[in-house]
Amino acid sequence: MSRYALVTGATSGIGLALAEALARRGRNLLLVARHREALEAIAAELAQRFSVEVLIRACDLSKPIQLTGLLMELEEGTYSIDLLVNNAGLGTSGAFVAQDWLQEQQLIEVNMLALARLCHSVGNVMAGQGNGQILNVASVAAFQPGAWMANYYASKAYVLHLSEALREELKEHGVGVSVLCPGPTRSAFFRKAALDDRRLASSKLMMSAEEVALATVRALDKNRAIIIPGWRNRLLAFSPKLAPRWLVRKISARINRRFLAHH
Structure with a gap:
């Protein structure tokens, strides 16, 4: 039976770049996204x-x-999945209580619920087979609270913590679990989340989706637990540990507010 890497959110950004990086290595793919025409192309x-x-x-x-x-x-069991890439994700920005609730619910359903269900279902099959890998895509946002993007930051913290816990539970079954925590990445994410990324465009934190994907597949080869492409982003991810929580909250809120498209 042919083996496949299943990639969600595969029609743009990091998902598309990961699909291409895996195909370049000769991996068969099962691509999942909302838009059939884009998938077909x-x-x-x-x-x-x-x-x-x-x-x-x-x-x-x-x-x-x-x-x-x-x-x-x-x-x-129509397909044998040896790599699950939970990349699909949504973002919203602005004051949480002022958001359209249906959008916030959709974010929860995609970023957390769908990811958890896929991990539960495919992870169970992998555990039974005694092999496989799961890659969940979080963000450097996972390491701190983020006012003005509260639900998004919280959803990525969930992905980070779930992934680390599953790594411990599944390793005895021969299944590796990794979590990707990229920093700012050139993609349609900012536009879809109503964020103004012009100030980030020339930032050294910004990476291309292709750079992120290349670093990720290399780290997957080594079964890394937490993958943070770029040393500046690694510093960004771990710096909240060095400051008191009240200060982390305030800095994150101030930075996020600057990027609100309507601010």
Whole structure:
């Protein structure tokens, strides 16, 4: 049976870059995203360029019925998944209580609930097989609270902590779990989250999605627990440990407020 790397949110940004980096290494892919036309175009290109098999599934992970359908298909064992990449994620910005609740709920459903369900389902199969890898995509935001992006920061903290815990639980079953915590990355994320990234454009913190993906696949080879591409981003991730929590909260809030597109 052919083995596949399953990548969610595979039509843009880090997800697309990871799919390409894996295909370049000869990995067969199962790409999951909302938009079928985009998936079809990407699958055709990757299959042609790298001579790998690329399957697609159009699925909105914020819709429980669609997610359940995908999980049932995976649990039936039609495909053997040896790498699960939970990359799909949403961001929102602004005062939490002023947000449209349906958007905030959608963020929770994609960033946390869908990720957890995929880890639970695919991780269970991997544990039974005695091998496999899971990569969950969090953010440097996971290491601190973030006013004006409160729900997003909190969701990434959940991903970080869940991933670290699962790593300990699953290692005795031969399954590796890693968590990717990138810093600012050139992608459509800022626009979709209503953030103004012009001030970050020339920042040395900013990396391309391709740079992040290359660093990630290399770290996966070494089964790294926490992957933070770029030394500046590693410093950014661990600096909150050096300051009192009240100061971390205030600094994070001040920085985030500067990037609100409508501010």
